[in-house]
Amino acid sequence: MTTTSQTAGTTTLEELERRATERRDRPSYGHDALIACDRLVRIFTTDGVEVQALQGLDLLVTEGELMALVGASGSGKSTLMNILAGLDVPTAGAAKVAGCDLLAMDGKARLRYRREVVGFVWQQTARNLLPYLTAAQNVALPMQLKDGRKGGTRQKARRAEELLAMLDMADHADRRPHQLSGGQQQRVAIAVALANNPSVLLADEPTGELDSATGEQVFAAFRRANEELGTTIVIVTHDQAVASEVRRTVAIRDGRTSSEVLRRTEVDETGRESLVAREYAMLDRAGRLQLPADYTEALDMRHRVALELEQDHIGVWPDDKEG
Ligand SMILES: Nc1ncnc2c1ncn2[C@@H]1O[C@H](COP(=O)(O)OP(=O)(O)OP(=O)(O)O)[C@@H](O)[C@H]1O
Ligand SMILES: [Mg+2]
Numbered sequence: 540m541t542t543t544s545q546t547a548g549t550t551t552l553e554e555l556e557r558r559a560t561e562r563r564d565r566p567s568y569g570h571d572a573l574i575a576c577d578r579l580v581r582i583f584t585t586d587g588v589e590v591q592a593l594q595g596l597d598l599l600v601t602e603g604e605l606m607a608l609v610g611a612s613g614s615g616k617s618t619l620m621n622i623l624a625g626l627d628v629p630t631a632g633a634a635k636v637a638g639c640d641l642l643a644m645d646g647k648a649r650l651r652y653r654r655e656v657v658g659f660v661w662q663q664t665a666r667n668l669l670p671y672l673t674a675a676q677n678v679a680l681p682m683q684l685k686d687g688r689k690g691g692t693r694q695k696a697r698r699a700e701e702l703l704a705m706l707d708m709a710d711h712a713d714r715r716p717h718q719l720s721g722g723q724q725q726r727v728a729i730a731v732a733l734a735n736n737p738s739v740l741l742a743d744e745p746t747g748e749l750d751s752a753t754g755e756q757v758f759a760a761f762r763r764a765n766e767e768l769g770t771t772i773v774i775v776t777h778d779q780a781v782a783s784e785v786r787r788t789v790a791i792r793d794g795r796t797s798s799e800v801l802r803r804t805e806v807d808e809t810g811r812e813s814l815v816a817r818e819y820a821m822l823d824r825a826g827r828l829q830l831p832a833d834y835t836e837a838l839d840m841r842h843r844v845a846l847e848l849e850q851d852h853i854g855v856w857p858d859d860k861e862g
Contacts, residue, residue: 573738574600575598576597577634579595579619579632580630581615604772604786605762606788607776607782607785607787607788608620609782610792617743620775622641625644625649625656628642629641629642657737657739658770659741659742660728661745667727667732670715673714673715674719674727677727678727679699679734680734681734706764721748725760729745729760729764740771742773742775746778747778755780758774761774762784783802783816785802787802788800798818840857845858
């Protein structure tokens with residue numbers, strides 16, 4: 540406490556005014572993010588039993604990111620994806636994607652959102668494509684649903700062709716889904732999801748039904764879409780290979796984001812590149828932090844911990860009053 544305006548616990552009016560202005564001028568949470576989830580809650584009630592699938596989840600995703608979401612089964616990953624896809628509505632909290640408020644949209648806005656703002660790739664390959672249409676027709680369909688006959692059939696066919704070529708599927712444009720392998724179907728599904736040039740591409744375990752080599756190819760297709768079209772991509776995955784290839788992996792635990800791994804490329808003096816990964820814990824807006832279980836168990840920390848503010852870090856000690 541070295542400020543001159545503060546003496547023995549009293550704060551001058553001037554100081555209070557300065558703080559209020561500071562708070563008012565601070566940018567709002569997630570103001571520059573493409574996806575902003577703020578204390579999202581989703582409660583399902585079945586036969587009187589409540590399941591809190593999301594329990595105040597915070598997540599920010601910047602435009603142009605390619606990131607992975609991981610977490611144990613039942614942690615809330617699909618619940619979050621369905622909300623971001625506009626298929627489900629949260630119980631409480633706030634969620635904005637590309638300027639669209641996911642809690643306030645009416646039916647018409649929601650339909651437009653699903654057709655134009657987000658693209659979706661599901662785990663079940665069969666769920667992504669219509670079986671009686673060829674790959675090219677599947678890709679053209681969302682464009683037709685968006686603006687009917689406007690814009691010309693030929694133009695749509697050309698865009699479908701370009702997208703399939705970008706994903707190395709040009710040679711298979713005239714095949715129907717049953718004539719394609721699982722990995723090829725998923726690559727067509729990515730083209731379908733990109734047809735209307737969405738701001739965000741969401742994928743819920745898109746490589747879950749594939750072997751690792753095929754999964755790798757499908758992931759490469761997502762990467763290409765991200766690099767060439769600049770589409771922001773969020774992929775839910777159990778696949779360690781996928782999770783370790785993106786710059787940012789966010790872990791969800793019990794309906795909240797719990798930790799995050801960031802990776803960056805470092806070049807040493809001989810010019811050799813290596814990927815350096817670092818794990819971070821999430822600090823929520825109320826200041827809550829989840830300590831990793833292996834850390835707390837190693838030091839037998841339970842119930843209470845002692846905190847100390849140091850120059851550039853905060854120390855956490857086991858409670859020495861216990862026992
Ligand atoms: N429609 C629903 N009705 C009732 N409970 C649901 C519903 N959808 C999800 N849940 C519950 O919400 C919790 C989170 O489910 P969610 O499907 O989001 O998990 P997940 O992280 O995607 O798991 P997985 O890795 O197995 O796909 C679970 O306890 C699940 O049983
Ligand atoms: Mg799921």
